[in-house]
Structures are given as structure tokens and as C-alpha cells.
Amino acid sequence: MMSITATDDESRSTGEELSEDDVFEMLSNRRRRYVIHALKHAEGPVDVSELSRDVTAWERGIDPADVTYDDRRNVYSTLKRNHLPKLAEQEVVTISEDPCLVEPTPALDDLDVYVEVLSSREIPWSLYYVGLAGLAAALLLAISTGIPPFAALSPLGLGVFVTMAFGTSAVFHYLVGRRTRLGSTEKPPELQKRE
Structure with missing residues (x-):
């Protein structure tokens, strides 16, 4: 950061x-x-x-x-x-x-300094988290309005899913971020994608 x-x-x-x-x-x-x-x-x-x-x-x-x-x-x-x-x-x-x-x-x-090198097919982390939050909001809406098959899910189950999804994503993001910091690896981060 x-x-x-x-x-x-x-x-x-x-x-x-x-x-x-x-x-x-x-x-x-x-x-x-x-x-x-x-x-x-x-x-x-x-x-x-x-x-x-x-x-x-x-x-x-x-x-x-x-x-x-x-x-x-x-x-x-x-x-x-x-x-x-x-x-x-x-x-x-x-x-x-x-x-x-x-x-x-x-x-x-x-x-x-963190270097986030993206190809044209990759999405930035910020957009990934927006998508994950949108998915969680859509699931919450589907559960609370009783749309089948989501009506069978409990709000607690949704909470566990959202917590696990964000937690897993955050851990993965942290590990990727460590590799993209200048000075943290043998080669500069912008060369990591070439291997």
C-alpha cells in the first residue's frame, strides 16, 4: 500500500x-x-x-x-x-x-509499491470484490423474497457462505499481493507473468 x-x-x-x-x-x-x-x-x-x-x-x-x-x-x-x-x-x-x-x-x-499487472482477460481485484458483493446481495434478495430454490437457504447459511467467500478471497488476494510488491521476489513483479 x-x-x-x-x-x-x-x-x-x-x-x-x-x-x-x-x-x-x-x-x-x-x-x-x-x-x-x-x-x-x-x-x-x-x-x-x-x-x-x-x-x-x-x-x-x-x-x-x-x-x-x-x-x-x-x-x-x-x-x-x-x-x-x-x-x-x-x-x-x-x-x-x-x-x-x-x-x-x-x-x-x-x-x-505493489504492481498489479493485468492482461486484457483479467479483472482487477477491486472489480472482483464488487462482483462478489453483488452476488451476495442478489442471493440475499432471492432468499428474502422466497425465490425457489433459494428460499430453502437460511440467512445463517448465506452469512456463512458470504463470510467464507470474502475470507477466502481476502487470503488469496493477500498472498498474490505479497508476490506483486517490489523487492519481495527474485524477479520484478511485471516479469512474473512471463514464466
């Missing part, structure tokens, strides 16, 4: 959170999302060479061990010149020059 309150650089330096605009700007580029994922997944500072290797591997859909110097050279360059300075500007990372290490700040550690 993203909790976002601060709107300017001065307020962020006093410990407040990033604004929505700042977060969306950071996440608007795939390479920055990959860097954020790698940093949240790693323990401690990460060398820019290692970051560029992982980002290259994810972009090309290959194993990080198979990434050559020539493969990652362009990624390394754009990370150092463009993406890492933007993340440092937002105070979510610090960069040391010798050796060239990137370390997440508490602002990045506190930022939970």
Missing part, C-alpha cells in the same frame, strides 16, 4: 513521505522500477555493476550469469547518468563514488 503525504523537498528532508507525483515519476520508467526492486530485494548497498547486470538480465529475459559486459554497458551508463541521480534527487537512495555503491535510504525502505 502506498501512503504518500509530503509534497515538496523541504518537507521530505524533515522525515515526511514522498508525494504521489514523486512516486509516479520514479515508477514511470521500467529501469527505475527494476533498480527499486533490486535494492529492496538486496541486503545492504549494491554495486552499480551488479545493478546493471540484473536490470539487463530482466530486460532481455536471460539469467544474470549470462549477461556480458557489452550487454550491460548501455544499462550501466544510463543508470549512472540518468536513473540513479533521479532516485538520489528524491532521497530514496544514496550513491557513493569509490566504489560506486547504491544504498537505499529509509524513504525507499518505507515505500511499499
